[in-house]
Amino acid sequence: MKRIFAILVSAMLLASCIEDSIEKASLKIRISFPEGTEQAVAESISLEDLNITISNKSLPFNYSCHPDENGEIEMELGCGKYDLLASVEYESGLSANTSASEFILTSEGIIQDDGTTGAPVLDLTLNIAKPASIIIRELYYHGSSTPEGANYTNDRYIELYNNGAVREYLDSLCVCTIYPHNSTSGNNPWAGRDTIPIAGMCWMIPGNGTQYPIEPGQSCVLAFCAVDHTNRATSRLDMSRADFGFYDPLLSKHEIAAGIPALTRIIAAQGTAWTLSIHSPAVAVFRPEHGVAAYLADPSLWERYEIGKTSGTKYWHIAKDWIVDGIECADTPQKSVKRLPTSVDASYIYMESAHYSGKVITRREKGMAGGVMKYKDTNNSAEDFITDVAPNPHFNR
Amino acid sequence: MKALKINIIVLLMCCSAALSGQSKGDYTFEKMEWQNPLLQSSNAAFMRLSDTLLTTLGGSFTDLNAGVLHKAGSFRNAYDPKSSTDAVLDVKSYTRLGKLYLSGSFGYDYTWMRQARLLGLNEPARSPFMLTDTIPGNASDEFYRLQAAAALPLGEKFTIATDLRYTAGMMAKKKDLRNLNTLMNFEFRPALSYTAGPFTAGVTAGIRRRTELIEYKQIDSSTEKYIFEISGLWTCNAQGYSDSESTRSKRYKQTASYLAGAALQYNTGNLVWTAQFDMDRSNDKQGETKYNNFKAGDYESLLLNGSTSLQFGLKHRLSASYSNEKGAGYKYLQRQELDPASMVRQWVDYARYNCYSDRYSNLDASYTFRQAESLTSISWGATAGFGMSDRERAYTEYPQRFCQDYRTLSASLSFTKYLYFNNLNIEITPSAAYTTSPDGTMFDTVNEDEGHISITSSGTKEFVLTSALRQEYGYLTADVLSAGLKLRLSRQLEKATIYGVINAGGWAGSVTDCTDPSSVTLQKRGCSSLTIGFIF
Numbered sequence: 034m035k036r037i038f039a040i041l042v043s044a045m046l047l048a049s050c051i052e053d054s055i056e057k058a059s060l061k062i063r064i065s066f067p068e069g070t071e072q073a074v075a076e077s078i079s080l081e082d083l084n085i086t087i088s089n090k091s092l093p094f095n096y097s098c099h100p101d102e103n104g105e106i107e108m109e110l111g112c113g114k115y116d117l118l119a120s121v122e123y124e125s126g127l128s129a130n131t132s133a134s135e136f137i138l139t140s141e142g143i144i145q146d147d148g149t150t151g152a153p154v155l156d157l158t159l160n161i162a163k164p165a166s167i168i169i170r171e172l173y174y175h176g177s178s179t180p181e182g183a184n185y186t187n188d189r190y191i192e193l194y195n196n197g198a199v200r201e202y203l204d205s206l207c208v209c210t211i212y213p214h215n216s217t218s219g220n221n222p223w224a225g226r227d228t229i230p231i232a233g234m235c236w237m238i239p240g241n242g243t244q245y246p247i248e249p250g251q252s253c254v255l256a257f258c259a260v261d262h263t264n265r266a267t268s269r270l271d272m273s274r275a276d277f278g279f280y281d282p283l284l285s286k287h288e289i290a291a292g293i294p295a296l297t298r299i300i301a302a303q304g305t306a307w308t309l310s311i312h313s314p315a316v317a318v319f320r321p322e323h324g325v326a327a328y329l330a331d332p333s334l335w336e337r338y339e340i341g342k343t344s345g346t347k348y349w350h351i352a353k354d355w356i357v358d359g360i361e362c363a364d365t366p367q368k369s370v371k372r373l374p375t376s377v378d379a380s381y382i383y384m385e386s387a388h389y390s391g392k393v394i395t396r397r398e399k400g401m402a403g404g405v406m407k408y409k410d411t412n413n414s415a416e417d418f419i420t421d422v423a424p425n426p427h428f429n430r
Numbered sequence: 431m432k433a434l435k436i437n438i439i440v441l442l443m444c445c446s447a448a449l450s451g452q453s454k455g456d457y458t459f460e461k462m463e464w465q466n467p468l469l470q471s472s473n474a475a476f477m478r479l480s481d482t483l484l485t486t487l488g489g490s491f492t493d494l495n496a497g498v499l500h501k502a503g504s505f506r507n508a509y510d511p512k513s514s515t516d517a518v519l520d521v522k523s524y525t526r527l528g529k530l531y532l533s534g535s536f537g538y539d540y541t542w543m544r545q546a547r548l549l550g551l552n553e554p555a556r557s558p559f560m561l562t563d564t565i566p567g568n569a570s571d572e573f574y575r576l577q578a579a580a581a582l583p584l585g586e587k588f589t590i591a592t593d594l595r596y597t598a599g600m601m602a603k604k605k606d607l608r609n610l611n612t613l614m615n616f617e618f619r620p621a622l623s624y625t626a627g628p629f630t631a632g633v634t635a636g637i638r639r640r641t642e643l644i645e646y647k648q649i650d651s652s653t654e655k656y657i658f659e660i661s662g663l664w665t666c667n668a669q670g671y672s673d674s675e676s677t678r679s680k681r682y683k684q685t686a687s688y689l690a691g692a693a694l695q696y697n698t699g700n701l702v703w704t705a706q707f708d709m710d711r712s713n714d715k716q717g718e719t720k721y722n723n724f725k726a727g728d729y730e731s732l733l734l735n736g737s738t739s740l741q742f743g744l745k746h747r748l749s750a751s752y753s754n755e756k757g758a759g760y761k762y763l764q765r766q767e768l769d770p771a772s773m774v775r776q777w778v779d780y781a782r783y784n785c786y787s788d789r790y791s792n793l794d795a796s797y798t799f800r801q802a803e804s805l806t807s808i809s810w811g812a813t814a815g816f817g818m819s820d821r822e823r824a825y826t827e828y829p830q831r832f833c834q835d836y837r838t839l840s841a842s843l844s845f846t847k848y849l850y851f852n853n854l855n856i857e858i859t860p861s862a863a864y865t866t867s868p869d870g871t872m873f874d875t876v877n878e879d880e881g882h883i884s885i886t887s888s889g890t891k892e893f894v895l896t897s898a899l900r901q902e903y904g905y906l907t908a909d910v911l912s913a914g915l916k917l918r919l920s921r922q923l924e925k926a927t928i929y930g931v932i933n934a935g936g937w938a939g940s941v942t943d944c945t946d947p948s949s950v951t952l953q954k955r956g957c958s959s960l961t962i963g964f965i966f
Contacts, residue, residue, distance in 0.1 A: 387670025
């Protein structure tokens, strides 16, 4: 009887032990220059200058460190889900970055896309940022509300800007969002590929090649509905002053004021309105290498099913090298798997305000040069943009 | 509700007529515990030890009461309302049917709360994980509680018993972001006891299941609201809330508990020594109710509680208890992946890691002296008590670690004077207590790899709900002086005893701001209650 009692008590105590230990995981990061990097560029960038920021996706804080001269660093972190961004910017304007989006680190290694566990090593290739002339200066996607308090999304816009030193032409410049419409947590089947899928419709600025110039320091506002929203929305934006409108007579939800040129809808997709996510769009501005007509003439090359499928929805793709500028907008850090390649946007940006806040993201000013304002452009939206600010589109009318 | 009402009536009808020569109203559960210290133990088989007392009481004892309790004041924990009013209906009964011992209770309470916040869960202190908003508003909750136990002697020595408890309730906040919580608790405990001469031993084991469903809603969409995911020690992740069918937050919390207990008693009549041991091992899981397998976190806890008492006759009682609770919080590493079979995005688990720990221990001791001639004939009584507690909590995302610890010491004194006038009995009980916290740290931030990695906040968001952390720590570590007065009047009627209890009390807490130790504020809180009941 005594022995049975002792065994029962021991079993109970053993079974009820609470484990309380912190599991650490090793992580090794190796950063290298891309193949074919010019000697002069490689010598201008010291890998030790790279600032590595590892964002903890559980709580909003970051870990910062620097690699050695070989671009390597080894550290111990807790098991968790992280984003990694390594970047450097020099006063000369030269900048480089690389990133690893949402990786799960366990005590046994990094979880791969196929669900297996790989070695705890991140091999990353630097993107040497090439500042573009045409950039997205301001993006308003959150929407606002009507004076009665209902949600309102017709007042949204994308503002382009000539950040370069010479006149550029907007003719045949295309605007789209990248699939999936909203940022997610999890795997992106198109990650790491040279082409990326367009989500739904795609629009093009019309013209004969020299019809729509944009001077250095000049903006071009593309309005979702190019009408006056002053009395319709709490944003009180007058989009009848925009330069272009996203308008097609077949899209019942779009409007345009008289005298404003309409963008051309080059990929129709479905629906009665262009789907610009209020949560987390990945916006891209691009120009096909051989022209829009040649691009659209070859759907067998550019229109594909989702990876691993042979039926269902087909998506038009674009080559990542065609992208002039892009912004990766995430809903929250917990839902920020990348859609745009790191050469376009090394990181992501997210709004802290709630949806329909009427606030925008806008690019940071770098300073005046040659009499015009220059904006920060390191192909890293986390560094290049400010979030949750009041809209301030620069109209030409 | 109708079925519950019928059951109460049946229970009351089982009660026998009032015993002759002595009034049932002279007895209270507090007095009956001097005859059987194991009366309100978790082991229902110990009801058999009240056999003699039940015979004296005519085979049954029932206490039916209703009351109102009101609390108000600034001295409160982070999730306590500024004021609350609680309406309670309670009935508790013991009876014997032949050889079978039965006990049962039914309780209903409705609470109005004013300026309550951080009530994402009905009992926020039970788990480090919580989805909540921070805007104070009015709230209310409503609970139904049922308990039934039965004990059956098997011969002279053994008794088997079973105890069932069921609670159902709802809680709702009346201001955006407003949450509606639906709760259900169920507990089942079989038990066994063995009596041989002066010795009695008993064991019990059981299971408890708690389920809570929480749904958030926003009525006024013209202003921004934020919702906070709390992960332990008030660390948090905040995001803007948008109310739609697909984005509405629906959370579940399920707790499975395994219970065990053992007790030993040595009773010679004049000397009663009792020792009890209870264990509660709980696993708590939180996640989204949508069919996507999202998990917010697990919390595992082990509570060990031991108590002992030594009683000499009806005059002296020495009691001591010690409890130790250890808890560990876990987060899941999940990734959202497309399931090719169902074409639905699901959260897939890859690992679970320990992020939170909580250790709490408490020691209490007290001595009671009563000038008593019998269980019901008492002139006066006094109790002096002492207590100490120790707590350590930590939240870790290595190499970042946040720690909190504190200790408390308390002393208490109460005195009861019993007065008897013909059919009217009066008990007057003044009491006082003092609690102090000799030392502690509210929030220590440690970088365990300081030479290698620097840690900064990202964005403009704070990752700790500082206001809640400071209010909670200030409340738990304040120097508190409390005082109370209880007045109980009872009068024998023809077939029952009517009684009324008036309670009034207050706390004054000297709260120190840990970020500025020179800043000390005096906060107060008071409570009062009125209860009217019948004993038959």
